[in-house]
Amino acid sequence: MEAETGLPHRKWWTPYLFLAPGLVMVALFSLWPFVNTVILSLTDAQILRGGTFVGLDNYRRAFADPDFWVAAGNSVLYLVVVVPCLVLLPLALAVLVQTKIPGIGFFRSAFYTPVIASAVVVGLIWQWVLRSDGLVNTVFQRLNVVSEPIPFLTDSTMLLVSAMIVTVWKGLGYYMVFYLAALGNVPASLHEAAAIDGAGPVRRFFSITVPQVKPMMLLVGTLSAISALRVFTEIYILGGESGGPGGGARTLPFLIRQVGLGFSGETGYASAISILLFLLTLVFSLLGRRLSKGDES
Secondary structure: OHHHHOOOOOOOOHHHHHHHHHHHHHHHHHHHHHHHHHHHOOEOOEOOEOOOEOOOHHHHHHHHOHHHHHHHHHHHHHHHHHHHHHHHHHHHHHHHHOOOOOOHHHHHHHHHHHHHOOHHHHHHHHHHHHOOOOHHHHHHHHOOOOOOOOOOOOOHHHHHHHHHHHHHHHHHHHHHHHHHHHHOOOOHHHHHHHHHOOOOHHHHHHHHHHHHHHHHHHHHHHHHHHHHHOOOHHHHHHHOOOOOHHHOOOOHHHHHHHHHOOOOOOHHHHHHHHHHHHHHHHHHHHHHHHHHHHHHO
16 A cells, blocks of 8 residues: 555554543543442441442442432532522623623633642631631621521531532532633624514523523533532531531541441442432433423424
């Protein structure tokens, strides 16, 4: 072939040489850890000793463990509350900052600042704001709105709500950028035609903006759902190592850490909970994909 065409002949495996470094990295740091977690979930392994094969005992233990169901319920509740907020509020924010007025760049930067801030720093700031002698309770007591401090961080339910507020606050600017990109692709002629026909801003928003950015809304919903199921830092910073009073605000990632950490950490059981969390995340990811396909059809 080289003699006939004058071009150097390349072997069929040449492209794979360029892919090899990336494939090796994926195999070592993504594929193998996942496979190893599945294997560990079928054993009674602990941190300081190897395990023996126990089959599905860890999964049966999880389904019979009240702590697992509390953590799973908190994770699902977190998703149910946080995802709608992170789908709708950033869209409204993007519509507002899309307006071309003097100084709008400052507001865009201000709304995006929490995104680039460390999650630990954000958690510590909100801990100072929400604690019993913090900013919110001090202001409310000075204004005689409440007679006693609101237990934002000392009540399990209030702690979970507080963590949700932090998650939404930190994610607003991130998903706002997604919507700004989607809004930039909406033809201005549609809004102009609707305005000529007498449609007001609210009508144009629901009749033009929302249908045009609906695929992005589904993407944001899927991404925020995955993030909500993986939440850990907010609970840990606000509630401490116990996950709130009696561990009542623990989520599944928090429970995985508690079960698998320490010299007596049960690696096998923690791995089983990790696999269950993976399956739960997979269900919501497939649901988002199904909704996206239905919307396209």
